[in-house]
Amino acid sequence: MKQQWEERVVYQRPRALASVSTGYCPGCTHGLIHKLIAEAIDDLGIQETTIAVAPVGCALFLTDYLEVDGVMAAHGRAPAMATGIKRVEPDKVVFTYQGDGDLASIGMAEIVWAAARGENITVFFVNNAIYGMTGGQMAPTSLPGQITTSSPRGRDVETMGMPVRMAELLAGLPGAAYVVRRSVYDARTIKAARQAIRTAFRVQMEGVGFALVEFLSSCPTNWRLNPAQALEWIKEDMEPYYPLGDYKVSDIAKQLQ
């Protein structure tokens, strides 16, 4: 008797993820975060209404990788640009995708004010504790003692201060409706990240206010680690200083989780 095989699709590329290969280094988790965002766009049915604001940083080609309308902002200015778009297109889903240099250093004013206004946008903040694109300089989020090309003796907190914890900082602003920190170093953290991305979009879609998901993300190349070691480094070195968790979940946002 002949075996009857039924084909069943159990996994495929999200429609919102372009069918191109990315320029990311092996083991970098930018690509994984892109995929999680694309899945959320598919599942929420917002591919035709979403506008992405790409940063200056490794993710500057985000608009090539996602099948949605998009722009690329000047370094750090993505929240201002997203504000301009959202104010004239209030029914669309507008999100920024920003690195730590982009969001927590040069763009500190823009992100704080977007949150303070309760700007109804979604922010994906990829914290890899380094300036990836320019070749591994110290970031506002680099850890104490972390060796980078611009802190060759390690980050000196006497002269540079302690790294900035953005989720905690932004959660303190009344305009922020949803601010959480996640990571993507194993199945458990990826699952939690996937859920947070959805909530962050839904917070915007329901008009609740500013939503941000911070991701502790890897940069094996500039950390001078192999991909597996890099994931370990997130867990062992970054996470203690940047605890994963929910920093602000407004009452309405709670119902959207």
Added chain:
Amino acid sequence: MAKELLVGNVAIAEAAIRAGVEAFFGYPITPQTELLEHMAGRMPELGRVFLQAESEVAAINMVYGAACAGARVMTSSSGPGISLMQEGLSYIAISEVPVVVVDVMRGGPGLGNIQPAQGDYNQVTKTAGHGDSRSIVLAPSSVQEAADLTGLAFDLAEKYRTIVIVAGDGMIGQMMEPAELPPMKSLPATRPDWAVTGAKGRLKNVITSVFLDAEVMEAINWRLKAKLDRIQAEEVRCELTLVDDAEILIVAFGSAARITKTAIREAREQGIRAGMLRPITLLPFPSTAIEELLDRVQTVLVVEMNTGQMVDDVRLAVQGRAPVHLYGRPGGSVPVPDEILDVIMSLRA
């Protein structure tokens, strides 16, 4: 429509509203603030967008975002804020989205003062931020013209998909004059097809300024240059006053031109054949119009409220065919007609 007594800044704001501006993003700075304040009252009343940004850096990037979404959008500022906007202007220039920026110039450099000046001439005409591109620059010399050029600014911005800067100064912005405002235009019903509004029923639209391939980037630069050449060929505007028999040609714009006009009348009373060319478009600069007057003109005098910026463009236009003199009053000092008359007299001697 009847004339009404209007402050320059308010005339610009209301003219923009009537031209169908959908969104205004700005930051307070004297002598521009009345413009922002008028927008703060009127825009929400009309169901349009007004937002006081946290800085001019943010304001221009909000403008950039709204323009990418295809909205008719503007901002306004003065020198210190225009400096902060240079970054955004560069990105806007390569993105080729229409944007209107008003610069109500004040004395500088630095914080300077809040008196009328024309020290931003180079800043607005020579480049839109870093890189290699320029904006159209319009220079009103009355409240009426400030209103009219604001309407024109939106038309040109959309026609060429470019930045248009309305470069006034503290005098134009702050003074009151009778002016007639245009009728209210309706807002565009649809967004342009290049705008990022969500990829519904079409391929995605992307607006970016990163082109890693030098050949691609070079081609874009040449395309922007070709557009500039078209603007130079088609959009030059200037006003000629008593030039037909003029031996002394004065070139002045904005408030300086206003004051010069009085000086010219006085000079004529003394039998001096002085005339004036007033560039209305600082970019495109009316070089050919200047050149065409050089057969009769013996001397050229540039009057500007700075230490000599437009004079460079005048010299390029004159190409050594006549001596070019400068009378400049920088730092917020405004010349009076008699001083200019004295300079005219001295040139004749």
